[in-house]
Amino acid sequence: MAGPAPTSLAGRAAAPMDAAAVLFHDAPLAIYLRAPDGSFLEVNRAMAQLFGYDSPGQFLEAMAAFPDQHYLDPASRRAVLDELAATGFVTGRQYQAMGRDGFVLWVEESARLVDAGGDEHYYFGYLRDITAEKSTKWALTEAEEKYRAIFEHAVEGLFQMTPAGRFVTVNDALCAMLGFPAATALTDDPEAAARLFVDDGTRRGLTLALEEADMVRALDAELRRADGTRIWVSIHARAVRDGNGRVVLHEGSMVDVTERRLSQEQLRQSLARTSLLFHQTVTSLSKTVRYRDPYTAGHQDSVSRLATAMARRLGLSADEAAGIRVAGQLHDIGKIVVPVRYLCKPGRLVGLEWEFMRQHAQAGYEILKEIDFPWPVAAVVWAHHERLDGSGYPRGLSGPDIPLGARILAVADVLDAMASNRPYRPALGVAAALEELARHRGTGFDAAAVDAARSVIRDGLIRY
Amino acid sequence: MAAKRILTVDDAESVRSLVSRTLGQAGYDIVEAVDGADALDKVAGGVDLVITDINMPGMGGLELLGRLRQRPDTRFTPVLVLTTESQSAMRRQAVAAGATGWIVKPFEPASLVALVRRFLS
Numbered sequence: 001m002a003g004p005a006p007t008s009l010a011g012r013a014a015a016p017m018d019a020a021a022v023l024f025h026d027a028p029l030a031i032y033l034r035a036p037d038g039s040f041l042e043v044n045r046a047m048a049q050l051f052g053y054d055s056p057g058q059f060l061e062a063m064a065a066f067p068d069q070h071y072l073d074p075a076s077r078r079a080v081l082d083e084l085a086a087t088g089f090v091t092g093r094q095y096q097a098m099g100r101d102g103f104v105l106w107v108e109e110s111a112r113l114v115d116a117g118g119d120e121h122y123y124f125g126y127l128r129d130i131t132a133e134k135s136t137k138w139a140l141t142e143a144e145e146k147y148r149a150i151f152e153h154a155v156e157g158l159f160q161m162t163p164a165g166r167f168v169t170v171n172d173a174l175c176a177m178l179g180f181p182a183a184t185a186l187t188d189d190p191e192a193a194a195r196l197f198v199d200d201g202t203r204r205g206l207t208l209a210l211e212e213a214d215m216v217r218a219l220d221a222e223l224r225r226a227d228g229t230r231i232w233v234s235i236h237a238r239a240v241r242d243g244n245g246r247v248v249l250h251e252g253s254m255v256d257v258t259e260r261r262l263s264q265e266q267l268r269q270s271l272a273r274t275s276l277l278f279h280q281t282v283t284s285l286s287k288t289v290r291y292r293d294p295y296t297a298g299h300q301d302s303v304s305r306l307a308t309a310m311a312r313r314l315g316l317s318a319d320e321a322a323g324i325r326v327a328g329q330l331h332d333i334g335k336i337v338v339p340v341r342y343l344c345k346p347g348r349l350v351g352l353e354w355e356f357m358r359q360h361a362q363a364g365y366e367i368l369k370e371i372d373f374p375w376p377v378a379a380v381v382w383a384h385h386e387r388l389d390g391s392g393y394p395r396g397l398s399g400p401d402i403p404l405g406a407r408i409l410a411v412a413d414v415l416d417a418m419a420s421n422r423p424y425r426p427a428l429g430v431a432a433a434l435e436e437l438a439r440h441r442g443t444g445f446d447a448a449a450v451d452a453a454r455s456v457i458r459d460g461l462i463r464y
Numbered sequence: 465m466a467a468k469r470i471l472t473v474d475d476a477e478s479v480r481s482l483v484s485r486t487l488g489q490a491g492y493d494i495v496e497a498v499d500g501a502d503a504l505d506k507v508a509g510g511v512d513l514v515i516t517d518i519n520m521p522g523m524g525g526l527e528l529l530g531r532l533r534q535r536p537d538t539r540f541t542p543v544l545v546l547t548t549e550s551q552s553a554m555r556r557q558a559v560a561a562g563a564t565g566w567i568v569k570p571f572e573p574a575s576l577v578a579l580v581r582r583f584l585s
Contacts, residue, residue, distance in 0.1 A: 073577075102565035
């Protein structure tokens with residue numbers, strides 16, 4: 001409560017002045033004089049204001065009408081008066097009282113008996129408003145209680161431990177997680193935290209990270225439980241420092257992530273198996289043509305390698321390049337519909353023979369189209385003999401209608417065919433192949449794909 | 465005569481149980497609520513007096529006061545504020561919102577009973 005306003009002495013200069021009365025009325029402490037029966041004889045301004053009255057006169061009037069009204073509990077009024085009567089004084093009696101506006105405050109009352117001479121006695125006393133002190137203390141306990149409730153009821157394991165590895169506080173969730181019956185099993189053992197980590201390097205890493213960065217998030221660690229079984233936890237922690245900046249405590253939480261790690265590991269293994277199975281299947285499919293034409297199987301492997309290298313050189317993603325690798329391995333699969341005598345014919349194909357041979361692109365598409373590859377493998381195989389100027393087959397597509405994968409594959413296919421021995425002629429050589437591609441750069445073949453082929457061969461990524 | 469019904473609103477369980485015990489022993493019928501919204505649900509049964517905290521997660525005491533004063537069934541129900549707030553600005557706000565009385569924590573059990581008696585006699 002605010003103290004009384006200082007009295008303006010200037011206005012009273014002419015009147016005779018009683019120094020004691022001025023002291024009494026202007027003191028910032030609430031002061032009263034009361035009769036042995038408890039009725040108030042006089043109170044100062046601070047006392048009146050403490051209970052919400054404008055003047056001492058108002059206060060005295062109100063108390064005369066209802067003597068105990070500012071004592072919320074009649075027993076506390078009685079207790080003060082009884083003690084005064086018995087011993088002559090009370091000291092630091094604390095209780096709750098109510099002001100005029102319904103505001104209940106905490107006051108501390110002290111009083112003593114004054115002998116005024118003769119048979120005259122009265123009590124002199126003073127009150128201190130201690131509401132703010134009381135409520136602040138209580139607010140602190142309330143906050144502490146809330147914190148403790150959070151700590152005790154948390155689902156996560158919460159801990160505080162010294163950098164040396166001694167647990168200072170742990171909650172029930174942490175005990176349960178680590179298989180200890182009570183918190184003391186962890187806090188009483190100076191080595192408990194140190195023994196917890198399966199890999200001591202993890203603990204040293206944690207200590208070091210907190211020393212340097214003050215905060216560690218989602219650090220996975222393998223821990224030993226009380227019964228020797230192991231679990232994986234994810235640790236969040238922060239460093240608490242003393243006045244000199246020295247780390248004195250690590251505090252944070254641990255969550256059991258054993259299940260998550262197990263399922264992640266299983267998922268990783270299953271993914272690896274599926275991936276292996278996929279590539280084995282593609283390779284087997286690619287080899288089926290070997291029984292009809294040994295040359296084609298090797299050719300598919302080489303084209304696949306060359307086209308993949310070109311795709312990477314063109315800046316395609318690893319995933320897109322993987323799609324081109326598969327399309328390369330399977331691009332001639334349709335040759336199983338071509339009669340063997342045409343495949344192995346030592347001379348040039350003529351007429352109907354050539355018509356048969358051209359069917360392999362369409363047949364490859366028919367064989368592959370039902371497979372749900374994560375890439376457009378069938379479409380690329382279908383178009384790998386198309387040419388930019390529309391002179392290719394089987395559909396005579398041109399320019400942008402030809403998938404990028406097919407444009408890369410077309411260049412790799414021609415280059416490998418010319419650079420290798422064929423049943424009908426010896427190898428023409430890489431230089432001749434590159435010259436031929438350069439002649440049709442931008443007309444028959446994609447310019448960027450031709451450049452990519454030249455550069456991967458120049459850099460020795462693919463050798464002939 | 466049926467016992468008077470008092471609704472105590474506080475997010476701290478210890479305070480609720482302290483109020484419940486104190487006033488329960490004095491013969492009152494106590495209903496507990498954990499915040500303003502919970503309190504609004506529970507006044508529907510009819511209460512004679514409300515004792516509320518100011519600072520609570522969700523709906524606090526001042527908003528609860530405003531809402532109670534808007535409802536026909538609780539417009540004149542005495543509402544005592546029991547809080548750790550001792551600032552006069554907050555007190556004026558509560559009085560403006562319709563608070564009947566104000567008591568800071570901690571409370572002396574006898575004082576709380578005496579205060580409640582004043583408003584329910």
